[in-house]
Amino acid sequence: xxxxxxxxxxxxxxxxEELAVTEKPNKRTSDKPDSNEEEEARGTDEDxxxxxTDEDxxxxxxxxxxxxxxxxxxxxxEAKRESPGLGLFRLRNVLxxxxxxxxxxxxxxxxxxxxxxxSGEVLDADITLVTxxxxxLDCVSSEDVDGYACGYSDEKTARxxxxxxxxxxxxxxxxxxxxxxxxxxxxxxxxxxxTEPPDNKPREQLRRFTAKCKVTIVDDIDNVRVRWTPSGPxxxxxxxxxxxxxxxxxxxx
Numbered sequence: 363x364x365x366x367x368x369x370x371x372x373x374x375x376x377x378x379e380e381l382a383v384t385e386k387p388n389k390r391t392s393d394k395p396d397s398n399e400e401e402e403a404r405g406t407d408e409d410x411x412x413x414x415t416d417e418d419x420x421x422x423x424x425x426x427x428x429x430x431x432x433x434x435x436x437x438x439x440e441a442k443r444e445s446p447g448l449g450l451f452r453l454r455n456v457l458x459x460x461x462x463x464x465x466x467x468x469x470x471x472x473x474x475x476x477x478x479x480x481s482g483e484v485l486d487a488d489i490t491l492v493t494x495x496x497x498x499l500d501c502v503s504s505e506d507v508d509g510y511a512c513g514y515s516d517e518k519t520a521r522x523x524x525x526x527x528x529x530x531x532x533x534x535x536x537x538x539x540x541x542x543x544x545x546x547x548x549x550x551x552x553x554x555x556x557t558e559p560p561d562n563k564p565r566e567q568l569r570r571f572t573a574k575c576k577v578t579i580v581d582d583i584d585n586v587r588v589r590w591t592p593s594g595p596x597x598x599x600x601x602x603x604x605x606x607x608x609x610x611x612x613x614x615x
Contacts, residue, residue: 478582478604487577487606488535489545492568494560496546499530502587502596507605508580510543517587517596529605531588540577541586541605548575548611565591571615577606 501512512529514520521528526544533539546555551573558568582602589596 478579478602480579480604481581483579485577485579485606487538487540487575489532489540489542489573489575490535490570491532491545491551491573492560492565492570493555493558494563494565494568495530495532496555496560498565498591499532500589500592501529501531501541501603503529503583503585505583505585507583510541510580510605512541512586531586531590531603535572539588539599539603541583541603542577542608545573545608548573548608550611550613554613569615571613573608573611573613575608575611577608580605580607 500514502514502517503512504515505511510527510529511521511523513523526547529541529543530545531539532542532545546552554571554573560568582604584602586599586603587596588599
């Protein structure tokens with residue numbers, strides 16, 4: 363009886379050991395992850411990282427594009443702001459230049475075209491002469507009046523003018539100076555000249571005579587210089603000199 367009970371005890375112990383042995387592999391299997399699941403997890407992580415990287419790169423490109431657009435807009439705005447200012451600056455310069463030209467022209471026209479208040483006035487004049495005055499007397503002025511001008515535009519530059527247009531200085535008995543064109547073309551004065559040609563005689567040897575004429579005032583000229591002999595000095599006139607034409611002359615002396 364005793365020997366029959368021991369095998370039953372031993373079997374039970376072995377059964378427990380087998381049970382323990384058979385449970386161990388199951389324990390290891392539950393602790394170790396499946397290789398397919400690890401690969402899927404890694405793949406998922408890599409995909410997420412790639413998407414995140416792509417999104418970051420796209421954001422950077424979007425930011426750069428936005429910055430470029432903002433820079434272009436700012437440059438365009440600056441150009442728009444600068445363009446009106448530049449246009450106004452140029453317009454101002456053009457207007458200033460135009461005003462300056464207009465002022466200069468106005469002064470010139472006023473100086474040249476505003477005639478003396480005495481223009482057109484007719485006076486009696488007793489002009490004292492010698493026949494040598496036909497060639498000896500001259501004046502200098504850069505101006506002209508109604509087509510009349512002095513024989514010299516400056517002291518060294520002679521004008522080529524017809525005698526009927528050339529102004530020469532003449533004095534009256536009461537010391538009034540006139541600039542008169544073509545005086546020796548007047549018939550009475552031209553006849554007196556023929557009676558006593560200068561023929562290179564000294565002026566002191568020529569007889570002085572008086573031409574009594576009507577003078578019509580044309581205008582005044584300022585800054586005139588005159589000389590009374592070809593070799594004499596140029597003398598400035600103290601005042602404006604009257605330009606006049608002659609008519610109805612008669613000679614005494």
